[in-house]
Amino acid sequence: MARKKLLKRLADFFDMDVRAREQRKEELSELLTRLKQKEVSLKEELEQEKKENAIKKLEQKIDVVHTQRKKGVKILLELRNELEGKAS
Amino acid sequence: MLRNILLPSIFISLGFGFWVSPDFKTISAGVAIFLFGMLSLESGFKVFTGGTLEKILSKATNNRWKSIGFGVVSTSVMQSSSLVSVITISFLSAGLIGLYQGIGIIFGANLGTTTGAWLIAGFGLKVNISAYAMPMLVFGTLLIFQSSKSLKGIGYILAGLGFLFLGIHYMKEGFEAFKDTLDLTQFSVGGLKGLLLYTLIGISATVVMQSSHATLVLTITALSSGQISYENALALAIGANVGTTITAIIGALSSNEQGKRLAAAHLIFNLVTGLVAIAFLSQILSLVNVISDFTGINAEDYTLKLAVFHTIFNLLGIIIMLPLMNMMVEYLERMFKPQTQSRLKPRFLHESTIAYPDTATQAVRNETLHMWDNTIDIIAHGLRLPRSELLNEKSNLDKIVLDLPVKDSFDIDRYYELKIKSLYSEIIAYISRASFSWELEQSGEIHWLRKANQDMVDAIKDVKHMQKNLAKYTVSNNQVIKEQYNGLRIQIAQLVQSLESIRTAESSDIPSLMIDQLKLESDTQYTLHNKNINEMIRKRVITADMAISLMNDRAYVYNISRKLIDMGETLFIKQNKGISKAEKTLQLDDNELKDIHDQHQSKT
The missing domain is CATH 1.20.58 (Methane Monooxygenase Hydroxylase; Chain G, domain 1)
Structure with a gap:
């Protein structure tokens, strides 16, 4: 590994702000995966459901998960851009 | 009634003592400065309990051994088992830790407090301790005047240590001068009678000063100047260990059943340890001699031997009490039950x-x-x-x-x-x-x-x-x-x-x-x-x-x-x-x- 790269990694390690953002990014990615799994399982449930009331409830739940995911993806992209901006 | 009489009586007897002997005045001033140092040290550490200590605590007490370790380390650093036990009671009352962890910390604190005896016997008496006290006091006081809370906290700790050292110095000076005018060894009592009498004196002195550390310093300084016999000094150390539980008991009075259980555990531990030390004194002393020989401590260096004794009997207490911990917790839970009231009382706010x-x-x-x-x-x-x-x-x-x-x-x-x-x-x-x-x-x-x-x-x-x-x-x-x-x-x-x-x-x-x-x-x-x-x-x-x-x-x-x-x-x-x-x-x-x-x- 180039010395420059190694030094940069070392500097990042001591940069609390970068480390906090990295950690947040990881947490967010993991959460988004869980939300996606949840959305898929709710959609499968919806396909099986016959009762009108239950269908409405499930559709609403799916919309909440989807909106949370959209929000999360937006934050994640912003975080990635910020981190890449710092790196360059 | 008793409280109304006690304080004036202490004032009168101290006043009389000061009038009769200037050396007694020096020793008492040493104790007072030492206690003031403890207060300052407590104020300093309290600054850091606003999050830092709690964070360490939650990570450091998730099992029995870690709890004991935390008790040892925190007491060694703070040099006050009373402060550690009072803080532990407050954590327990607030539901931050459980009774098992609390008892573990108390066990560890008893071992941690023995580092004090080592510091005084090994370092405090061998060097001119007041030379260290002066800069500590100056830097500490300067830091106390700073606006930053952390710096203020460090200032209190530094000044506290300075006062502790200064107090030890005065006690040492007082006893040195005292031996020229009055030989206290003539009051020494031998045998079991002496052991029990001096244990009682140790308990009383610690209850009054609310610091086993102060009693121990007083004992070690008196021992180093030959004013008390080695046997009586051992009894005083045992007494100090029992007497130190008073601070936790007072702290638990305003606490819930959990706090009371912990204070009771503290008392049981220290009482049992004290009784074991009295019952097996000759065996423990033989062990002290073996260890002293092995570690190169001079046979005549009674102050260091006292530190060895103090460590051994506290360690012995842990070895004896640790297997009985479950039984003790069950017993304490039976003894102190949550109060049932018609008007609901808070469980955690104390x-x-x-x-x-x-x-x-x-x-x-x-x-x-x-x-x-x-x-x-x-x-x-x-x-x-x-x-x-x-x-x-x-x-x-x-x-x-x-x-x-x-x-x-x-x-x-x-x-x-x-x-x-x-x-x-x-x-x-x-x-x-x-x-x-x-x-x-x-x-x-x-x-x-x-x-x-x-x-x-x-x-x-x-x-x-x-x-x-x-x-x-x-x-x-x-x-x-x-x-x-x-x-x-x-x-x-x-x-x-x-x-x-x-x-x-x-x-x-x-x-x-x-x-x-x-x-x-x-x-x-x-x-x-x-x-x-x-x-x-x-x-x-x-x-x-x-x-x-x-x-x-x-x-x-x-x-x-x-x-x-x-x-x-x-x-x-x-x-x-x-x-x-x-x-x-x-x-x-x-x-x-x-x-x-x-x-x-x-x-x-």
Whole structure:
């Protein structure tokens, strides 16, 4: 590994702000995966459901998960851009 | 009465002593300076209990050995087992740690305190300790005047250490001069009688000074100048160990049953250790000699041998008591039971926790959870749903509400007075007594916790408002209105179930997602119900009176839902350190939820 790269990694390690953002990014990615799994399982449930009331409830739940995911993806992209901006 | 006589008597005897002997005055001044140093040291360490100590504590006490280790290290650093035991009692009372961990810390503190004897005997007497004290006092005082809290804390610790050293110096000087005028060894008593007498003196001196450290320093300095015999010094050390429990006992007086259990454990440990030391003194002394020979301690160096003795008998105490820990916990739990009162008392709010912001915040959080538990009770009674059924997600609520119509006989006002109002007022009073400075992170948390309590009280008041109509319409002959009111009961019950599954983290769902879904569902149901009421009026299946009652009670249910969801959001998500920051940021705001709600309404 180039010395420059190694030094940069070392500097990042001591940069609390970068480390906090990295950690947040990881947490967010993991959460988004869980939300996606949840959305898929709710959609499968919806396909099986016959009762009108239950269908409405499930559709609403799916919309909440989807909106949370959209929000999360937006934050994640912003975080990635910020981190890449710092790196360059 | 005794207290009124005691202080003047001490003043008079000390005054007489000062008049008779200037050396006695020097020794007493040394003790006073030493004790003042301990106070300063305590003030310094308290600055760092606003989060740092609690964070270390939560990581360092998750098993028995770690707890003991924490006790050893913290007491060695703070040089005060009393301070460690008092802080441990406050943590235990606030529910930050359990009794096992608490006892572990106390065991460790007893071993940690022995480092003091080593420091004094090995270092304090061998060098000119006052030379170190002077710069410490100067730098410490300078730091105390700084505005930064951490620097101030370091200043108090430094000045405290300076005073400790200065105190030791004066005690040493006093005893050195004393031996030229008066030989105290002529008062030494040999045999078992002497052992018991000096143990009692050690206990009394420690109770009066509230510091075993001070007694030990006094003993070691007197021993080094040959003013007391080695045997009597050992007895004084045993006495100091027993006497030191007084601080924990005083600290536990204002604490709950957990604090009292810990203070009792401290007393049992130190008493047993003391008795073992007295019973096996000759064997322990032989061991001291063996260890001293092995480590190269001079046979005549009684001060260092005293430090060895002090360490051995405390270590012995741990070895003896550790296997009996489970039995001790069981016994203490039987001895000190939680008080059952008609007017509910707080479980976690105690004077002993108020001085430490993080501990106090945790205490308020735990008490708010206690309040939530009572809120569930009152809702269960108000809706006439057995608590076990209300909390069981698998229970058949449709059937239960039909089998158990609401009765007017439940005195919700009385229940509110006894179980909610008293607790709520105690929480508010505690918060106002806690001296939080507003720049502290904990103040924000406290604000939200107070709001969560207020939300619960508001929700209960709304349940109260619904009582009359619930009792009237759940037994009505009009099946439509009966169904509507039973539907309201089921809706609240399901909300409580969902909040409980978020609290207990039993569900595999993501908590913040569940809260958002609950919010949206509450809005949707409110809109849907209003539409249904219009339909029912139009079809004339309910009377106008019924419709008005239903509309009002529907609004109450909506308020109950929103208040409880807000409470859940605060208590189980925003103020829950177990929930990640990422999850908190993904929660939807009111506008985002409204968009989803409107989108669905336009579809139907």
